[in-house]
Amino acid sequence: MTAGAYQRAYEKSLTDPKSFWLQAAAGVEWEVPPTRALDDSRAPLYRWFPDARLNACANALDRHVAAGHGDRTALVYDSAMLGATESFTYARLLDEVSRFAGVLRAQGVDQGDRVILYLPMIPQAVIAMLACARIGAVHSVVFGGFAPREVASRVRDAAPTVIVTASGGLEPNRRVEYLPAVDEALRLSGHRVRAVIVAERDGFAHDRSEFDGAGSDGAGDAVPWLSWTEEMAGATAVDPVPVAATDPLYILYTSGTTGTPKGVVRDTGGACVALTWSMANIYDVGPGQVMWTASDVGWVVGHSYIVYGPLLAGATTVLYEGKPVGTPDAGAFWRVIDDHRVDVLFTAPTALRAIRKADPEASLLAEHDLSSLRTLFAAGERLDTDTYRWAAEHLQVPVVDHWWQTETGWAICVNPRGLEALPIKPGSPTVPAPGFDLEIVDGSGAPQASGDEGNIVIRLPLPPGTLTTLWGSDERYVSSYLTAFPGFYATGDSGYRDEDGYLFVMGRTDDVINVAGHRLSTGAIEQVVGSHPAVAECAVIGVADALKGQKAVAYVVLKSGVDVEPEDLQRQLVGLVRQEIGPVADFRTAVVVDALPKTRSGKILRKTMRQMADGEDYVVPSTIEDPAVIDALQPVLRPEPRTASERA
Structure with missing residues (x-):
């Protein structure tokens, strides 16, 4: 890469963001291309690509098939729990997504309606997400296995038309029954859905017939609990529905919420543009290459880089049902990389620490061929320098820390490997990604000098792909994120920048103690x-x-x-x-x-x-x-x- 490519891109993204992001938008297929980049008429509520229309599913699947790449592998399902794998070409995935979109449409799901997905790490989770996007419905994935009360709070807030679930999920030492949880959640929520669609899995005791009528308020017909398999057998495929770029793609509730949950809203156009740009410029992953994000579709990482990002790029994504250790041992990750010839692995430092704890000398590496692996990306928790050095020493590939949040949807700070591979500093997620105008300020909002720790804030407007609001409450969005430091988004994290501009994230602001x-x-x-x-x-x-x-x-x-x-x-x-x-x-x-x-x-x-x-x-x-x-x-x-x- 040309020296200085990052600096040029970053400076342009700040001095001329409209031109920068309109150029990035050329990587997306539009029904109506954008002529305007940013609508700032309701600041601080900004909207990207306000005059454009597109469909996220069409960008993830249809365009690749139309370009003659239908036989390329889109999705590899690897279940360490079952000892089984299954591959989906782009053509097969498009067929199944189109037909499940027809299933949703047949149950009355229309553009703008919400669909709750309460699913484990199985292909139906990816299919259901994309099917919602195909008809302009808004999906909200709830982590499989959440307690009924937590599911109920999200049902109450999102008011879904349909819930899609599975008969159960698999943990290393147990099977988790999902249907009783959904049944109780519906009763607790007080919200009536039109249907519950169940993806059946072998080995689970509960029968759908036990729950017919759950969610009924006694004033009408019982809520049907339908079989995914039976509904798909008679389904009619539907075409993608173009939506406004500013229409929501999904709602994702932040972890650890109590009371009324905080539903982060991601818009369709901004997400497609940002994720497409990031796949090429941050992760250096392109068509036909294999990206494995060892996360869950219930988290933001799973939304961005298990489902949408890799498929937007025409790459192969790995959907892994298992753990870093215990399924069966600390060599599980190395086996997956070997089996599927993974180019880029994205995981949490916690997973690396678990592997290191169980196999300190990485002796299980010797059993696998990791020659395909080019880069390991880490995020979700601070990558401590000791774990960084352990991974870099044993894997012999660049280990790249990066930092982002559920709210941002993609990396705030990163080493942009596809744009320009910058020197790695252990303990730092490197530098701000283009579009993120980052500053360190004290409690009164005054800028901090290099090396001085303070609040990490981002100047508004945030770039495309970040949250546009909180579901149902612009006021709550403003008060939660935009009030503490006017003109800035408050990340809630503290840190400092060194003399080279590298960021060091030290923790949440409430992790600063006074001794x-x-x-x-x-x-x-x-x-x-x-x-x-x-x-x-x-x-x-x-x-x-x-x-x-x-x-x-x-x-x-x-x-x-x-x-x-x-x-x-x-x-x-x-x-x-x-x-x-x-x-x-x-x-x-x-x-x-x-x-x-x-x-x-x-x-x-x-x-x-x-x-x-x-x-x-x-x-x-x-x-x-x-x-x-x-x-x-x-x-x-x-x-x-x-x-x-x-x-x-």
């Missing part, structure tokens, strides 16, 4: 603690202290096979922090635990841990991966639990 008047980042302490050779992963939280306001406490998980006395480890970690950060951190406590509480997307629940330690009311987020971890931590953090539900 005897000194503001310290728990993220900085975590980096030091995590560098110890015995530590697989760690979380540092600020615990209330009567003398100094707060004190930093580290909770560490050891690597498999490590034999070290907790007192010795604590002494070594205290010494490391004093050496790297200084006595000002006043770091004195490190506690060894079996596991850290995380969401299913891999984020450590530091806020919940801190609330537990301080004896505050707390709510365990619905997105937690294993609630038993919280129970196990209870004696360590605080002997007597005080969840909000228990106090009530």
Whole structure:
């Protein structure tokens, strides 16, 4: 790549964003091409490509088939749970999506209607998402296995016409029945849907007939629970429906919400343009290449880079039903890369840490051929330098950290490998992506000098592909994100930029602690603690202290096979922090635990841990991966639990 390609692109995206994004829009197939890039008449509620029309499904499937690429592999389903794989060409995927769009249409789903998808990692999840997009319906994927009350809150908020689910999901040690959860969620929500469509899976006990009538208010006919297979057998394929670029493509509820959920709205045109641009310029993935995003379709990463991004690019996407370890071992990821000749892997640092914990020397790598792998991308949780070095050493490919949020839909900061491969700095997601005018400011909004930590904010307007509002409430969107620093989007994260403009994200703003008047980042302490050779992963939280306001406490998980006395480890970690950060951190406590509480997307629940330690009311987020971890931590953090539900 030509030297300076990134800098030129970034500068143009800030000085002439309308021209930059109209040029990027040329990579998308439009029913009515845009002549205007941005509508700023309702600022701070901005709209991209306001006069254009397109269909996201047609861009993901139809255009590739029409161009003669119908035989190219679009989707590879790999189930480590079942020991099975299945491939879909672009032509086959288009056929199934078109017919399921007909199924939805037959149940009364029309343009603008919402459809809740409560599905595991099976092909029907991808098919249903694209089928919604095909007819202009708005999908909202709810992570498979969520508790009924959480599903109900999303049903209540989105008011779907239809729910699409499966008979169950698979976990390493259990089968999760979905139908009773959907049944209860419908009753709790008070919302009546026209139908529930069930993708049947072998081995689940519940029969659809048990639930006929669920959701009925007693004033009309029972709600039908329909078989995916039976409905597809008689379905009529439908053509794509062009929609306004500003029409919503999907709603995605942010993790850990309580009360009224926060539904992030992604628009159709902006998402198609941003994801198409990012596939080429960030991930360097093009037609026929294989991208595996080891996430879930229930998360934003799954929306952007399991489903839409790779298919918009004409690439092959891998849909993996399994875990990084335990299905069957810590070599699962290497097996998938080998089997499907994966070019680019995108995963969470948590997955890498889990693999490293189980196989510290990466001995299982020797059993697989990873010569196809060009790049590993990580996001979702800060990529600590120790895990970065472990992955880079053993995989022998660039390991690229990047940082983004559910709200942004694609990377805020990244090393744009397809545009210009920049030097990698461990601990940094590199530089802002084109379109993101990023600044570091203090609490009053004043810019911070290079090296000084502060609030990470993004100047408005945000680029295409980012959230346009929250479902049902522009006011809530403005108050949640745009009020703290007028003219900017508040990311809620803190960090600093170095002399080269590289960003270092240190954590959420509430992860900055105050020790005897000194503001310290728990993220900085975590980096030091995590560098110890015995530590697989760690979380540092600020615990209330009567003398100094707060004190930093580290909770560490050891690597498999490590034999070290907790007192010795604590002494070594205290010494490391004093050496790297200084006595000002006043770091004195490190506690060894079996596991850290995380969401299913891999984020450590530091806020919940801190609330537990301080004896505050707390709510365990619905997105937690294993609630038993919280129970196990209870004696360590605080002997007597005080969840909000228990106090009530």
